[in-house]
Amino acid sequence: MSILRYTVPNAVTSLSLLLGIASIVTSQLGELEQAAWLIVWCGLLDTVDGVAARLLKAESSFGAEFDSMADLVSFGVAPSMLVLNAGLQIGGVELGSKQFTLLAVACGVFTLAGAMRLARFNLPTTKPPKGWFIGVPITACGGGLLSSLVLVLIYHEQLALSLPLHLYLPILMFVLAILMVSRLSFPKAGLRDNMAFNVFQVVNIALIFYCGITRTWPEYLFSIGVLLLVGGIIAGRFVKTQAAAA
Secondary structure, three states: OHHHHHHHHHHHHHHHHHHHHHHHHHHHOOOHHHHHHHHHHHHHHHHHHHHHHHHOOOOOHHHHHHHHHHHHHHHHHHHHHHHHHHHHHOOOOOOOOHHHHHHHHHHHHHHHHHHHHHHHHOOHHHOOOOOEEEOOOHHHHHHHHHHHHHHHHHHOHHHHHHOOHHHHHHHHHHHHHHHHHOOOEEEOOOOOOOHHHHHHHHHHHHHHHHHHHHOOOHHHHHHHHHHHHHHHHHHHHHHHHHHHHO
């Protein structure tokens, strides 16, 4: 029974890792829509394995390290490859051009920053206060934001054609990389004292799962991703300012 208890969350993590690899392959084959949805599914599974580990009391050092390895592939490498290929297919970036070099470097920096963020997260000496992250999580950047952004660009071709994506995509990757390795305080999802906020979280998690499972409304996924990113950064700065004043 003990082995089975630990097997459940690790099996979910394994599936997330495999879907991340599948996203890289499909992205390279030019199937950007499928590759993006695979990353979204990885995000759903990342939520499931965390909940399963807590409910089954199956949290372990191995599970934490394995989860980080899966996150690096699913939310670091896979989104980077997705954005790189999106730049080539819908962003007007030509292979071998200076624009391609800039985008490739930005994607590499994003992946490297994600790896550093995950390594720091697992260090016992850098544990943040309960309920908070240090730096923006790679799951929020790669899983919540980049995958849905590419889906929105695919579903709204005229929007993609009207934007200078050859410039915007590298800037976005660099900004997200900085946010991941920063010392910003970023709130974790979880129950709070505010009932309205808890209802907001539950409703949005349910909607995110619905959109991911049915492969619909990437616009909502992108919007909520931006809202949570900006709101989390503001909340972190507000709490830090209050703590300093106290």
